[in-house]
Amino acid sequence: MDTQQNTALTRALAEVPGPLPTSGVIHITLPHTDRFTVVGNHLAQHPDLSCTAVGIAVRIQSLPQGAKVGVKALAAHCKEGEKRIAAALRELEAHGYLRRVRDRLPSGRIITRTVFCNRPTALLHPRRPAEAPPQPAKPEPAPTPTPVPAPMQQPAPGPAPAPMQEPAPAQEPAPVPVCIPTAAPEVPVAPPAPSAPLFVPRVPPPTAPKAPRRPLPQPSELTPELDRAATAFLSDLHRHAPQFTLSEDDVRRLVPGVAAWLERAARPDAIRRALTDDPPHPLKHPAKLLTYRLTELLPPAPPGVDALAALDRHRPRFTVTPFQTCEDCDRAFRSPAPGHCRDCRETRAAYAQAAA
Structure with a gap:
């Protein structure tokens, strides 16, 4: 009895069409009649904008024309600090929602105008001019009737007039050609070239085809x-x-992957470190994580005997002078042939010079 029941909420939930979901949000949509702003899902669900930037964009979109939207003006009405608001404005400017345009007034003063566009993608597609309605074809002018001379009355009998020369028959005027207007052939309008999208989502949509697993x-x-x-x-x-506690079926299924690592001369401690370091929390499916890491982090195969021999053939050779033992003092010295060391050679040369 101590729990208060919200009858208005219960009644609103009863009016929601369809069955209510067991998890997730339930929308109760009530129509707005005043003081509302239309916001597109491209902004509300933008994959690359932070929630602060989306909120600042909605705030700017709800303000009237001419309102101050600088960093200090927004900080005076928002709980975020000036640094977060400035970062949000830079995000909106990078994605085309906000533009700062420098303009020159008639007085010569240069000002900066802040322009906010609620649909920046629409600016990439120029509007096509409205097509004029087809004009009706002009009717063909009727041919001008040729006047027919009226019959002349016979004059009364009288004195015969003097004979006159008969005039030459009048030539009929040539018919004037009539230009009949015809409809001009329609010129096909080339479709606008597809422009690059304003932003490309980094995460593919759920309906995108997924690559087959290796x-x-x-x-x-x-x-x-x-x-x-x-x-x-x-x-x-x-x-x-x-x-990483595995079942018996998981162990049997993962044995070939671990065997492939061991076959490539990977040490067990190195395999264990590569498979178990930095797991997600909480780890719901350890066998799936091990399958992914065994496949994606597989080390390369060690070089074979032929590859090592080829490496040795291309390796530069250095001549090493062997050690010899002096025949007089048994001292070791480097020389291509056996004999005496340098000191013994100098002593022998001094004795030979003194004897001479």
Whole structure:
């Protein structure tokens, strides 16, 4: 009895069409009649804008024309500090929602105008001029009737007039050609070139086709020694990382991947560190994480004997002078041939000079 029931909320929930979801948000949409602003989902759900930038954009869009939208003016009405507001304005300017334009007044003074566009993508597509309605074809002018001379009355009989020369027959005027207007052929209008989108989402939509997953690596030959070593490694993994406790089916399924690592001369401690370092919290599916890391972090195969021989062939050679033992003092010295060291050679030369 101490829990208060909100009857208005219960009644509003009853009017929501369709079954109510068991999780997530439930929208109760009431129509606005005054003091509202239309905001597009491209701004409210922008993948690259921070929530502060979206809120500042909605705030600017709701203000009237001529309102101050500088950093200090917005900080006076918002709880965010000037640094966060300045960063949000830079985000909006980078994505085309906000522009600062320098303009010159008739007096010569240069001012900066702040322009906010609620749909920056529409600016990339120029508006096509409205097509004029087709003009009706002019009617063809009727041909001008040729006047027919009226019959002349016979004159009364009288004295015969003097004979007159008959005038030459009048030539009929040539018909004037009539220009009949015809409709001009329609010129096909080329569609506007597709322009680059203002921003490209970094995260593909849920409906985008996903690339097929790479298969788990397999060894060239799953020997009994590799199978036992991989099974012992996976069974002992929970002692070093308790969150990687695997079932028997998971162990049997992951054995070929670990065997492929062992076949490539990877040490067990290196494999354990690569598979268990920095796991997500909480770790719901350890076997899936191990499958992904075994596939994506597979080390390269070690070079074979032929590759090492080729490396040795291309390696520069250095001539090393061997050690010799002096025949007089048994001192070691470097020389291509056996004999005496430098001191013994000098002593022998001094004796030979003194004897001479």
